[in-house]
Amino acid sequence: MEKSRSDIPLYEGERIDDLLTQNLHIIQSREVFSFSMDAVLLARFASVPARGKVLDLCTGNGVIPILLSTRTKATIEGVEIQERLAKMAERSVEMNGLQDRIIIHNADLKNYHEVAGHGMYDAVTVNPPYAALTGSDIKANQYEAIARHEIHCTLEDVVKACGKLVKQGGKVSMVHRPHRLADILTLMRQYRIEPKRVRFVHPRAGMEANMVLVEGIRDAKPEMRIMPPLIVYNDQGKYGDEFMEIYYGKPGGEA
Amino acid sequence: MEKSRSDIPLYEGERIDDLLTQNLHIIQSREVFSFSMDAVLLARFASVPARGKVLDLCTGNGVIPILLSTRTKATIEGVEIQERLAKMAERSVEMNGLQDRIIIHNADLKNYHEVAGHGMYDAVTVNPPYAALTGSDIKANQYEAIARHEIHCTLEDVVKACGKLVKQGGKVSMVHRPHRLADILTLMRQYRIEPKRVRFVHPRAGMEANMVLVEGIRDAKPEMRIMPPLIVYNDQGKYGDEFMEIYYGKPGGEA
Secondary structure, three states, rough: OOOOOHHHHOOOEEEEOOOOOOOOOOEEEOOOOOOOHHHHHHHHHHHOOOEEEEEEOOOOOOHHHHHHOOOOEEEEEEEEOOOHHHEEEEHHHOOOOOOOEEEEEEEEEEHHHHHOOOOOEEEEEEEEOOOOOOOOOOOHHHHHHHHEOOOOOOOHHHHHHHHHHHEEEEEEEEEEEEHHHHHHHHHHOOEEEEEEEEEEEEEOOOOOOOEEEEEEEEEEOOOOOOOOEEEEEOOOOEEEEEHHHHHHOOOOOOO | OOHHHHHOOOOEEEEEOOOOOOOOOOEOOOOOOOOOOHHHHHHHHOOOOOEEEEEEEOOOOOHHHHHOOOOOOOEEEEEEEEEHHHHHHHHHHHHHOOOEEEEEEEOOHHHHHHHHHOEEEEEEEEEOOOOOOOOOOOOOOOOHHHHOOOOOOOHHHHHHHHHHHHHEEEEEEEEEEHHHHHHHHHHHHHHHHHEEEEEEEEOOOOOOOOOOEEEEEEOOOOOOOOOEEEEEEEOOOOHHHHHHHHHOOOOOOOO
């Protein structure tokens, strides 16, 4: 049952945002967590089975499971290490009436296979913290710091967990920064997720990529495909048609 | 001294083609070897030092050393395992009067470090055979088969040789097919060439990449950049402006 949005408690600083997809909404907070373009693009890019079990690691406020629910009848689980965020995600799931299809776990991805078992998921998605722990530029806000920096998990922890949790032939999709691509591909191979499909996102046609979407398949044969580049802004400085279609499901408009 | 082109012996089936760059020409043969777009794009993409020593492996008819001679005062060596091709390259070098700057060796890259020494080159370029040895689709023509298929060297042989021949901090640039990207990046790391700069070539804006240019630096710190995509044909089916500028050094025109 979808609850009236007024039935869902909101804490200080929280707001409800429209996901602009099938009347879905999400609880966000500038202080605690707001989803990024990266999460939306991953939710559109990832291959998901029509049914079965899907897992989203580092789920944050649950934006990826909620968006994925429009593309699959699978059960979707989200794992989030921060209790404050996991509860926020749970409230968003309930607000959208998705509690029979999306389950949020407040857990550490590093040992989640001990709870969930090995190789139980048809697909795993993850939008992990991007920033290495350099000590200098850690965000002051604790919630954001954990979401953005490799405080509780490194890229290797994330890929290792994906390798344990996905079933043979199952798909693992990740969004990350292109400067880590060599790390991502070598770690995927190390944990038996063969990289199969990569898409780069460029802010403009003449600029370097600032985002990469990668999909691998557990124990697949090597053979990578590089998808057409996704260009965010067109020459007029507005969102391009393809970006608009992917992001909002509608043709080009104002940036 | 540049020889008059009529002084250079041509064998049956050979022709002289204009490289459309600084009046350079090259000997080609449909039966034996003709360079591809890939070689030209690599010669434009590769970082070369102003002076020093540059090495081109799998040099074929010498197209990459000849094109690179317009971008550097370095001594350029080309290594080619097929004697017939090495001699063809030598004649092209002589025809362009470049014999004091380009030296062609008829040698096997797998043991070329025994001749040249370890870590002696500031930059190494290579356009290796792309096709794995599947046994089914090997080209009937012996010369072309060796140039296109991994008969005398595998991708690992190539990357290993690059790692031995390039100096610390020196650059290795390669052109290959995107479906081998995970292999290329993991092998580069294995042989201590850190992948730093990658550019994908797409036939058209909405199509998957069919070529990849990769540059790594020996013993560098990890951090990759994905350059803007290079799109060959524009929406009108003609060569795009940027492609024309890179390929021919002039603005867009007929395909």
